Amino acid sequence: MIPRPFRCLSLALVLLLGACSSVDPRGPDHGPVYTPRNVRGPEVWPESVRRVAVLPAYDATNRLTAEFINGYDSSWRRALDHSQRAEFISLSRSTMTTWFTRTSFSSSDPLPFGMLGRIGRETSAQAVLFLDITHCSPYPPLTLSYRARLVDLKSGDIIWMADEIVDAADAETSRGARRFARENSSQPGDAAYGVVQSPTRFADYAFQAVTAVLPPRTNPISDDNKNKLAPKKNPNRADNNK
16 A cells, blocks of 8 residues: 555646646647638739828727827837838828818718829828727727728729727637737737737737738838838928928
8 A cells, every 4th residue: 555645745746747738738828819800802912002101090989089099000000011011101190180181081981172182192102091990998808990991092992991890808819919919029028918908009919910911912012112112202291282
């Protein structure tokens, strides 16, 4: 018979080994993640669209503070630049006010006469990108709903669009947010901590998730081509209109 102290030790080892074997060796948060589904557009990025004017985000909720809406502008721009689909030029709210007497426009509302034409002339862009924030819950569980539309500046036709609800209460979404945080951080510690409680970090994930499914380019834009396409005017300077 095995002495009692050794029986207790053996039982402890069995429990410890069992606990270790239950840990997924593929790492934390392994499994399916959120993928935008309500997206429409071409199979490949249009070769003619090499520069895109990005409008300030439009608050369709009519209740977001300036700090929140500006934060979404920054997250959206970071995601677009990371996509490398085109050269993206952000139009500031002050520029929009100077040109069109308003800071932003909804993608679903009638636009001022000549608006698309002026944006094309001032920026040398071939398309313009709208972003409407249609719902926002800044307290856990975080929710961000938005509508994005890429519009051809000459024809006014919609090239690409997305209409998404990103909900941190969804298991695949929260898993994707944590994985995104870990993969895009060089700081010590677990970068996933708090990502689904921070509106800014959650927006970074939500927007990068959708820009990742933009139509792929057949011919990536090089830095040399970007320099050749540099606009003659800075669209963020109001004195360009004089």
